[in-house]
Amino acid sequence: MSLKLVLAISLLGGTAPAALSAREPARQIARSVAAAPWRNTRLPAAERARALVSAMTRAEKLRYVHGLFPPMTKERHADMIPSAGYVPGVPRLGIPTLRESDASLGVANQVEQRKGDTATALPASLATAASFDPAIAFAGGAMIGAEARAKTFNVLLAGGVNLTRDAWNGRNFEYLGEDPLLAGLMAAESIRGVQTNNIVSTVKHFALNSQETGRTILDARIDEKALRESDLLAFKIAIDGGKPGSVMCAYNKIGGDWACENRFLLTDVLRSEWRYPGFVMSDWGAVHTTEKAALAGLDQESGQELDKAIYFGGPLADAVTSGRVPARRLDEMVERILTGVISSGLYDHPTPTAMQPIDFAAHAEVAQRAAEAGIVLLKNERNVLPFAKTAKRIVLIGGHADVGVLSGGGSSQVRSVGGVPIEIPLKDGAAASFARITYHSSAPLRAIRAAAPNADVRFVDGSDPIAAAAAARDADVAIIFATHWQTEAQDSSVSLPDGQDALISAVAKANPKSVVVLETGGPVLMPWAADVAGIVQAWYPGQRGGEAIARVVFGDVDASGRLPISFPRTIEQLPRPKPVLPAGTTSLSDAASNAGSGDAVAPPYPVPYGEGANVGYRWYAARGDRPLFPFGYGLSYTRFRFGDIRFIGGARPGASVTVTNTGTRPGVAVPQLYATGPDGTPLRLAAFRRVTLAPGETTRISLAADPRVLARWAAGQGWAVAAGRYHLAIATDATREVASDDVTVAGVSLATH
Numbered sequence: 001m002s003l004k005l006v007l008a009i010s011l012l013g014g015t016a017p018a019a020l021s022a023r024e025p026a027r028q029i030a031r032s033v034a035a036a037p038w039r040n041t042r043l044p045a046a047e048r049a050r051a052l053v054s055a056m057t058r059a060e061k062l063r064y065v066h067g068l069f070p071p072m073t074k075e076r077h078a079d080m081i082p083s084a085g086y087v088p089g090v091p092r093l094g095i096p097t098l099r100e101s102d103a104s105l106g107v108a109n110q111v112e113q114r115k116g117d118t119a120t121a122l123p124a125s126l127a128t129a130a131s132f133d134p135a136i137a138f139a140g141g142a143m144i145g146a147e148a149r150a151k152t153f154n155v156l157l158a159g160g161v162n163l164t165r166d167a168w169n170g171r172n173f174e175y176l177g178e179d180p181l182l183a184g185l186m187a188a189e190s191i192r193g194v195q196t197n198n199i200v201s202t203v204k205h206f207a208l209n210s211q212e213t214g215r216t217i218l219d220a221r222i223d224e225k226a227l228r229e230s231d232l233l234a235f236k237i238a239i240d241g242g243k244p245g246s247v248m249c250a251y252n253k254i255g256g257d258w259a260c261e262n263r264f265l266l267t268d269v270l271r272s273e274w275r276y277p278g279f280v281m282s283d284w285g286a287v288h289t290t291e292k293a294a295l296a297g298l299d300q301e302s303g304q305e306l307d308k309a310i311y312f313g314g315p316l317a318d319a320v321t322s323g324r325v326p327a328r329r330l331d332e333m334v335e336r337i338l339t340g341v342i343s344s345g346l347y348d349h350p351t352p353t354a355m356q357p358i359d360f361a362a363h364a365e366v367a368q369r370a371a372e373a374g375i376v377l378l379k380n381e382r383n384v385l386p387f388a389k390t391a392k393r394i395v396l397i398g399g400h401a402d403v404g405v406l407s408g409g410g411s412s413q414v415r416s417v418g419g420v421p422i423e424i425p426l427k428d429g430a431a432a433s434f435a436r437i438t439y440h441s442s443a444p445l446r447a448i449r450a451a452a453p454n455a456d457v458r459f460v461d462g463s464d465p466i467a468a469a470a471a472a473r474d475a476d477v478a479i480i481f482a483t484h485w486q487t488e489a490q491d492s493s494v495s496l497p498d499g500q501d502a503l504i505s506a507v508a509k510a511n512p513k514s515v516v517v518l519e520t521g522g523p524v525l526m527p528w529a530a531d532v533a534g535i536v537q538a539w540y541p542g543q544r545g546g547e548a549i550a551r552v553v554f555g556d557v558d559a560s561g562r563l564p565i566s567f568p569r570t571i572e573q574l575p576r577p578k579p580v581l582p583a584g585t586t587s588l589s590d591a592a593s594n595a596g597s598g599d600a601v602a603p604p605y606p607v608p609y610g611e612g613a614n615v616g617y618r619w620y621a622a623r624g625d626r627p628l629f630p631f632g633y634g635l636s637y638t639r640f641r642f643g644d645i646r647f648i649g650g651a652r653p654g655a656s657v658t659v660t661n662t663g664t665r666p667g668v669a670v671p672q673l674y675a676t677g678p679d680g681t682p683l684r685l686a687a688f689r690r691v692t693l694a695p696g697e698t699t700r701i702s703l704a705a706d707p708r709v710l711a712r713w714a715a716g717q718g719w720a721v722a723a724g725r726y727h728l729a730i731a732t733d734a735t736r737e738v739a740s741d742d743v744t745v746a747g748v749s750l751a752t753h
């Protein structure tokens, strides 16, 4: 093939369209590029999108700005399956049909979409965040993206980055913790991973969808500066690094306006300041108006059957015809969608139309690595862990550890490879229509038997604390599996349910060397913490959770996770001790029955976020309080020395530190840099690094404070790092400094984008 021809084909979009034969003259190809400039891969995505829009009819444009909810739509399309969303494309222009799937922890399939459909389930996003390892987040995203593409999906509803403001939020397990830098960087990598498959990822839910109970009616109230320095900062960092093709706006109101028709969020911040080029899609059932939403910056209505009307269908056509929504705005909406489609690679690399083979074995390894890297060892008295493989009698108690591990509920639910050993429908509550208590078939019992083949490993179900205590009394090792199911659409308490606290206390009394493994969506209260020898936070550990837990408790890998969310000692320590019912509702069922029924004239239902930007560890710091286990905390099976620590100020403040593994096992250290600025507000995580070291190994690392964390926002002035004295600390968690110093930092203004 001549060089010219290769070049011309690359201008056409990477692969040679079927119509082109190698013998076709290059001149003809150049002519077709000129006629179809959107195929020119050298042009910026936005320019190609504009060219495409100019070739579309009004009807085609109007069709692309609202999406079906396949389980409910009456429309029939031969290639539609009951996934989250479907938007028919424009084949004559190569505009793809958008085939959308939820994807927080894997390609979601809470209803069987195709016969025998399974997918690989990662651990909870909080587990991924606990790895403090962007490479783990990237690998997880890349895996999900590959599976999605092979399953013919091309838009993934992924990238959940709402800060975990409340320990009881039902959806914390789908998010990346309480810190904007950690959550933002991990979301960025996960999104980048997804999009390496030439498909679109969202980042969601923009913004302040901080609680599930009443999420479709509540009006989040927060000070603008605080919002910008907390949740919006997490989104900004995720967008900067991940470049998601789409942003999903949230259900709730913010400051009086629904998130999906919030001009401040969608236009002033996202478009004008951040210069975000992709499209805003709504959450499912989050649109309430036509004109207001379109003019505020919403580009696509998703899950239209869940809204009261198809606002971006007939009503938008009328509004454009009458000029209430300018035709130019409709063009812009489609341009933005196509910019996301082109910049993610989807336009030039269409997804297959038939299912492709998936390397489930390789993907299971990705899930297991993530689970192992995210398990956090919270307590290890007298080095009860790791267990010796020579232990003779091991008893596992509760948590259905004989058959599997728990997963979280809602739209992110993955029915994983290996099957569903337990599935319990809900009787009531806001999540009852679509969430079920579901386990992955990764039994800790099986994995622990494999890890300790010479031991007598027994299981007791934990329903009878007396029987459980009796079994534990004679065992060398007693492990209690405590579970706390949480789900999208409703919040829960932070106490272990079903008498598990009493069970743990009874077992701990019988065997003081008992270890608790927690399978929870986030923090739980631990009234028994002082009585047990070991506590292992396994989160929802995903489809290889049993194996990951076994490898950690037997020390095949280090216990290497660090908490991305603070664990309270008591609920009184929290900014809000329990789910806040939006003011104006009187009961949980009231809030549930209002779900989805909000409209433009709904009452305001305010929920104040008085802690502002002091989320999580910053809340404790502001009050001089200490949680049970702080953000950033986690034990290792080895020891580390942090030496020769030097702090620098100036234009690139930060620290360097020599980390040495002084123990006898390989292990993982996670040095963290915290900064406290001259404004006197509580410390903020400014940098971190996960380091794996062999026994005796040493490495020197530098941690540069991220300017986006040092900067403060001021009305009328934007973002600036104030010149002055900053307290910098190298620490092992948000409360434990190893060394610190005050340095002088040079002031600098940051561009808003």
Ligand code: BGC
Residues within 6 Å of the ligand: 084, 102, 157, 204, 205, 283, 284, 411
């Ligand atoms: C959730 C979104 C999800 C969408 C589609 C909504 O209920 O909030 O996260 O992507 O449903 O399933």
